[in-house]
Amino acid sequence: MTMPGYVHGYGTPEQERLVEQAEHWRHRLIRDGTQLAPGTRLLEVGCGVGAVLAVLGQEFPGIQLVGVDIEPKQLEFARGHLERAGVEASLFEADALALPFGDESFDHVWMMWFLEHVAEPVAVLRDAHRVLVPGGAITAIEVDYSTCRAEPSTPAIEALIRAMVAGMAASGWSDAGTRLPGWLHEAGFRDVDEGERPYWWQDDDLAVQARYASDVLESALDALTQLPGTDDAELRAGLRDLRALVDQPGAGLGWVVHKSTALR
Numbered sequence: 001m002t003m004p005g006y007v008h009g010y011g012t013p014e015q016e017r018l019v020e021q022a023e024h025w026r027h028r029l030i031r032d033g034t035q036l037a038p039g040t041r042l043l044e045v046g047c048g049v050g051a052v053l054a055v056l057g058q059e060f061p062g063i064q065l066v067g068v069d070i071e072p073k074q075l076e077f078a079r080g081h082l083e084r085a086g087v088e089a090s091l092f093e094a095d096a097l098a099l100p101f102g103d104e105s106f107d108h109v110w111m112m113w114f115l116e117h118v119a120e121p122v123a124v125l126r127d128a129h130r131v132l133v134p135g136g137a138i139t140a141i142e143v144d145y146s147t148c149r150a151e152p153s154t155p156a157i158e159a160l161i162r163a164m165v166a167g168m169a170a171s172g173w174s175d176a177g178t179r180l181p182g183w184l185h186e187a188g189f190r191d192v193d194e195g196e197r198p199y200w201w202q203d204d205d206l207a208v209q210a211r212y213a214s215d216v217l218e219s220a221l222d223a224l225t226q227l228p229g230t231d232d233a234e235l236r237a238g239l240r241d242l243r244a245l246v247d248q249p250g251a252g253l254g255w256v257v258h259k260s261t262a263l264r
């Protein structure tokens, strides 16, 4: 089950943003710290447009990829994207709460920017646990929006961050990253590694990251302006200030991501 009002929507620009997003995180987050031997049967739950599956297939040749998503439009885009990327994967339309696979079907389950959107993350993780072989691994990656900091900040940037936290909390979990290790324990996983990654971007990295963060926030802007107490003009000013951060002397931008891992 998806939470009401998926904040990013399913339009083509959003689908293309997911592809750019996976590219953005290819080395520093998806590949970094990941070990997948050839032959590994990997399931991505909430695979969206196949952007992460494509990166995994390219970075770890010889793994067997399967993806599920609840939204047929995402899977249609994913089929084209994976073909263009030269990566083979089997895709299924399914709800993460009822994965259409037998017990112990996979060696690895991957979830990325996904649990923040679901109403019952622990129930989803329990089904992931069920489809993993004993000793199989899970990688789950989420952010906590309240950890986002900009320096020097402006009232409009602060309003934008507050709106994003409120928007994610209203439609899912704004603090999924911080909650991940606890959710994994509750779902029955062992050897949970929190995988906390605090990022602080400056200098050359800042331009890239400020653009990336602005794109993520902009993709949710329509949903954010519907929230009580938000001011459309102020949120747009926040986006402008964030994009201009790189021009400020000594500027920085950061947030905390969790790349949590655990075993069945």
Ligand SMILES: C[S@@+](CC[C@H](N)C(=O)[O-])C[C@H]1O[C@@H](n2cnc3c(N)ncnc32)[C@H](O)[C@@H]1O
Pocket: 001, 002, 003, 008, 018, 019, 022, 045, 046, 047, 048, 049, 050, 051, 052, 068, 069, 070, 071, 074, 094, 095, 096, 097, 111, 112, 113, 114, 117, 118
């Ligand atoms: C932000 S996208 C992330 C996609 C992909 N993991 C990535 O990083 O590019 C979240 C995806 O989760 C899917 N989704 C939401 N709730 C779901 C559910 N209950 N079961 C399966 N997929 C779901 C949405 O349709 C969407 O494609």
